[in-house]
Amino acid sequence: MALWFRIEYFVSRSTTSIVAVLNGASRDGRERICMPELAIGTEHLTRSFGSVKAVDDLTLEVPAGSVFGFLGPNGAGKTTTIHLLLGLLEAASGYARVFGLNCRTHADQIRARTGALLEFSGLYERMSAEDNLDLFGRIHHMSAPDRHARTKELMVHLDLWDRRKDSVGTWSRGMKQKLAVARALFHHPALIVLDEPTSGLDPVAAAALRDDLAILVKSESATVFLNTHNLAEAERLCTLVGVIRKGKLLALGSPDELRFKQGGPRAEIIGLGFTDDLLARLRGRPEVSGAELRSGHLLLTLRGDARVGPLVSLIVRQGGEVEEVRKGAASLEDVFLTLMEEERS
Amino acid sequence: MSDIFTVMWKEWKDSLFQGGWRAWIRPSLLMGIVGIIWPLVGKAAWMDLSPLQMVVVLWVEFFVVISIVADSFAGERERHTLETLLATRLPDRAILLGKVAIVVLYGWGVLVVSLLLGAGVCNLAYGQEHSIFYPADMLSFTLVLGLLIGTFGAGAGVLLSLRSSTVRMVQATLSIGTVVLGGAIIALLQLLPKWFFQTFTTDQILLMVAGIIALLDILLVAIAMLRFQRTKLIAR
Numbered sequence: 001m002a003l004w005f006r007i008e009y010f011v012s013r014s015t016t017s018i019v020a021v022l023n024g025a026s027r028d029g030r031e032r033i034c035m036p037e038l039a040i041g042t043e044h045l046t047r048s049f050g051s052v053k054a055v056d057d058l059t060l061e062v063p064a065g066s067v068f069g070f071l072g073p074n075g076a077g078k079t080t081t082i083h084l085l086l087g088l089l090e091a092a093s094g095y096a097r098v099f100g101l102n103c104r105t106h107a108d109q110i111r112a113r114t115g116a117l118l119e120f121s122g123l124y125e126r127m128s129a130e131d132n133l134d135l136f137g138r139i140h141h142m143s144a145p146d147r148h149a150r151t152k153e154l155m156v157h158l159d160l161w162d163r164r165k166d167s168v169g170t171w172s173r174g175m176k177q178k179l180a181v182a183r184a185l186f187h188h189p190a191l192i193v194l195d196e197p198t199s200g201l202d203p204v205a206a207a208a209l210r211d212d213l214a215i216l217v218k219s220e221s222a223t224v225f226l227n228t229h230n231l232a233e234a235e236r237l238c239t240l241v242g243v244i245r246k247g248k249l250l251a252l253g254s255p256d257e258l259r260f261k262q263g264g265p266r267a268e269i270i271g272l273g274f275t276d277d278l279l280a281r282l283r284g285r286p287e288v289s290g291a292e293l294r295s296g297h298l299l300l301t302l303r304g305d306a307r308v309g310p311l312v313s314l315i316v317r318q319g320g321e322v323e324e325v326r327k328g329a330a331s332l333e334d335v336f337l338t339l340m341e342e343e344r345s
Numbered sequence: 346m347s348d349i350f351t352v353m354w355k356e357w358k359d360s361l362f363q364g365g366w367r368a369w370i371r372p373s374l375l376m377g378i379v380g381i382i383w384p385l386v387g388k389a390a391w392m393d394l395s396p397l398q399m400v401v402v403l404w405v406e407f408f409v410v411i412s413i414v415a416d417s418f419a420g421e422r423e424r425h426t427l428e429t430l431l432a433t434r435l436p437d438r439a440i441l442l443g444k445v446a447i448v449v450l451y452g453w454g455v456l457v458v459s460l461l462l463g464a465g466v467c468n469l470a471y472g473q474e475h476s477i478f479y480p481a482d483m484l485s486f487t488l489v490l491g492l493l494i495g496t497f498g499a500g501a502g503v504l505l506s507l508r509s510s511t512v513r514m515v516q517a518t519l520s521i522g523t524v525v526l527g528g529a530i531i532a533l534l535q536l537l538p539k540w541f542f543q544t545f546t547t548d549q550i551l552l553m554v555a556g557i558i559a560l561l562d563i564l565l566v567a568i569a570m571l572r573f574q575r576t577k578l579i580a581r
Contacts, residue, residue, distance in 0.1 A: 136433070
């Protein structure tokens with residue numbers, strides 16, 4: 001039997017400093033004073049639609065300058081949270097602040113400092129691309145030369161300049177999303193809100209937009225609030241991640257912190273013959289804290305700096321076939337799926 | 346004010362004159378009917394701008410306004426642009442008044458061009474030694490009432506469009522409302538006693554009408570402003 005070992009070991013330790021206040025903190029009812037370095041702060045934020053709690057007791061703090069990824073399945077409450085932050089919906093209870101401004105009473109000032117790409121691109125398809133950007137420059141009282149310069153800068157960067165005179169309705173979905181991103185960044189906002197920016201794009205267009213976002217986000221030095229259910233996107237772009245399901249915040253931290261919270265290093269073994277008996281034997285090993293089958297792959301959670309070699313030998317001795325072994329920290333996808341399962345159970 | 350102009354600029358580009366020459370078909374047809382065909386049918390008497398002619402011209406303008414205004418919010422909602430517009434720094438008042446103003450100006454523009462066209466056609470077709478023009482008082486009343494009736498149609502349309510999910514729904518409601526309104530006006534005119542028309546001159550009656558419509562305009566726009574709440578405009 002051909003045995004091919006491919007061992008990848010990647011452990012990174014995060015030293016990212018974040019202020020993470022999870023549900024239950026500060027229950028004295030007093031409003032926390034938002035420091036200037038805090039871009040977004042919510043406390044016990046709740047919003048229901050009929051009997052459904054779209055956002056449920058959400059307490060969250062996002063430091064200024066960070067790229068915050070809000071992860072969750074469809075209907076988790078991500079879009080509702082954005083609507084609450086922008087004053088497009090009223091909270092049933094709790095409060096939210098953006099740059100220290102109350103979202104209920106100072107939403108207009110918040111919107112002035114925010115650029116948003118919401119659930120839909122929101123582009124005026126009968127207008128040209130150039131006019132779409134120009135409109136948002138006018139809205140933010142930019143001078144005509146500034147509007148023109150910014151239009152050129154962003155459209156050239158996103159490779160859209162040659163088609164600036166075209167009606168947006170004639171463009172592909174990927175191009176429209178790029179233009180919507182340009183529009184969100186147009187007036188150099190302090191907060192950029194992106195609601196599933198790569199949703200509905202083909203993999204190539206999504207990857208291209210992700211690359212553009214990564215560069216633009218870095219160059220704009222703004223705070224970014226990114227709603228996504230794309231874990232690779234969050235892993236690529238975000239410095240801070242919140243996981244939400246059914247309106248409840250399940251976890252908050254940097255991607256590395258979340259991975260480490262999930263346990264020690266992991267080994268993913270691809271092969272055949274992973275019987276229940278084999279799993280029981282593996283669980284009985286001192287260096288293994290967990291063994292489970294996920295999509296036919298054997299996932300082992302290891303203790304400390306355990307070696308995988310002896311475990312692979314055990315599997316082979318027990319009649320298992322091993323084709324590939326990967327060792328590394330838990331991925332954000334592992335973290336996400338585990339959190340979803342925990343919450344469900 | 347600059348925010349209102351921004352919204353008007355947007356509406357002009359997006360709704361009224363998008364798509365190149367095709368955008369000119371509808372207003373050109375209307376102006377052709379009101380500014381060329383009707384004056385040719387009415388001959389030189391068209392230049393009297395009698396109250397009946399005034400009603401017909403204003404009725405056309407009203408239809409122009411209500412056919413466009415339905416799109417103001419419901420259209421943006423249908424095309425998924427409303428949410429993004431509401432997420433900008435534009436004040437509520439600027440969005441609402443900008444949308445009302447552009448529709449009123451569009452309808453009024455159609456009215457003015459139609460009247461000028463009609464005057465030109467009458468002068469060319471029935472011109473005598475001196476050029477003829479509309480009586481100053483009737484023309485002034487037509488223009489003022491045009492603005493007021495346009496605002497009335499735009500205010501009612503925006504009010505309906507604010508919370509409607511489709512443009513078609515708003516258009517249907519406005520069409521029914523217009524028929525009911527027309528019927529009510531005719532019934533009212535028949536119910537008015539004869540002494541009313543003997544007591545007051547045409548100018549006085551037109552002034553009263555203008556005053557009533559102005560009050561209705563203020564009421565409609567005020568209600569629309571009260572109902573314009575961002576937190577209730579995004580459907581889920």
